[in-house]
Amino acid sequence: MKIALIGYGKMGKEIEKIALSQGHQVVLKIDESTISDFTIENLKKADAAIEFTTPETAVNNILKCFEANVPVVCGTTGWLKHFDEISNLCKDNNQAFFYASNYSIGVNLFFRLNEYLARIMKPYSGYTPSMEEIHHIHKKDAPSGTGITLAEGLIKNHGNLKNWALEENAKEGELPILSKREGEVPGTHTIKYKSACDEITIIHEAYNRKGFAEGAVIAAAWLVGKKGVFGMNDLLGSEK
Numbered sequence: 001m002k003i004a005l006i007g008y009g010k011m012g013k014e015i016e017k018i019a020l021s022q023g024h025q026v027v028l029k030i031d032e033s034t035i036s037d038f039t040i041e042n043l044k045k046a047d048a049a050i051e052f053t054t055p056e057t058a059v060n061n062i063l064k065c066f067e068a069n070v071p072v073v074c075g076t077t078g079w080l081k082h083f084d085e086i087s088n089l090c091k092d093n094n095q096a097f098f099y100a101s102n103y104s105i106g107v108n109l110f111f112r113l114n115e116y117l118a119r120i121m122k123p124y125s126g127y128t129p130s131m132e133e134i135h136h137i138h139k140k141d142a143p144s145g146t147g148i149t150l151a152e153g154l155i156k157n158h159g160n161l162k163n164w165a166l167e168e169n170a171k172e173g174e175l176p177i178l179s180k181r182e183g184e185v186p187g188t189h190t191i192k193y194k195s196a197c198d199e200i201t202i203i204h205e206a207y208n209r210k211g212f213a214e215g216a217v218i219a220a221a222w223l224v225g226k227k228g229v230f231g232m233n234d235l236l237g238s239e240k
């Protein structure tokens with residue numbers, strides 16, 4: 001597969017390593033210093049684009065891939081208020097778009113564990129749920145995209161919470177999320193249910209960025225030849 005890398009930062013470089021080791025080619029690498037190469041003509045040389053940039057630039061980058069008729073896998077977080085608009089444009093223009101707040105298989109299993117735990121905790125109002133996410137100090141958005149997916153999964157299955165909010169703003173009936181920024185942490189997410197007597201905790205800790213990068217390359221290979229809007233449940237198959 002010929003890949004266009006849109007965003008050549010921490011994730012773009014990790015994706016390049018994985019892609020090359022699997023025999024794929026990287027035909028275009030775009031970051032702020034090579035933005036003049038980001039043309040429709042150059043994009044058309046790729047079978048798929050993989051986009052890991054910034055919350056401010058992701059939407060335009062995705063639209064450019066639609067314009068070039070190139071399937072696009074996006075991992076950038078923090079732009080999701082535009083998700084419906086992008087989905088509609090993708091479908092209306094017969095394009096291919098894949099989004100995941102987290103491409104690692106382990107995190108996607110953790111999403112399912114989180115939903116299962118929320119379902120079994122639902123009748124036990126003595127247990128109060130909360131979340132903590134820790135990421136490196138360079139991260140631009142808070143809470144993390146993965147944290148938001150976890151919060152949505154918990155709220156939908158628990159049924160007794162209205163919404164999520166950053167811990168400092170959380171009101172009664174909202175899931176508090178504590179976002180910590182420390183050193184070079186790739187991503188640690190903790191869900192806790194605390195009662196007066198005990199607590200139940202589940203944790204996912206990424207050791208490095210390899211799992212995210214591998215998942216993004218798998219998603220790109222899977223997306224080629226498809227049309228529509230997809231996510232990790234389409235790739236992994238829905239929960240049995």
Ligand SMILES: NC(=O)c1ccc[n+]([C@@H]2O[C@H](COP(=O)([O-])OP(=O)(O)OC[C@H]3O[C@@H](n4cnc5c(N)ncnc54)[C@H](O)[C@@H]3O)[C@@H](O)[C@H]2O)c1
Nearest residue numbers: 007008009010011031032053057075076077101102103212
């Ligand atoms: N979905 C996942 O699995 C996953 C995993 C890790 C990180 N992320 C997200 O991916 C994004 C990127 O993370 P990172 O750690 O690589 O960040 P980074 O800051 O290391 O890299 C961002 C890159 O985007 C480039 N860039 C900025 N503006 C651009 C533009 N207009 N066009 C093209 N490139 C541009 C920068 O030059 C830089 O190379 C973040 O939103 C992060 O939260 C997602």
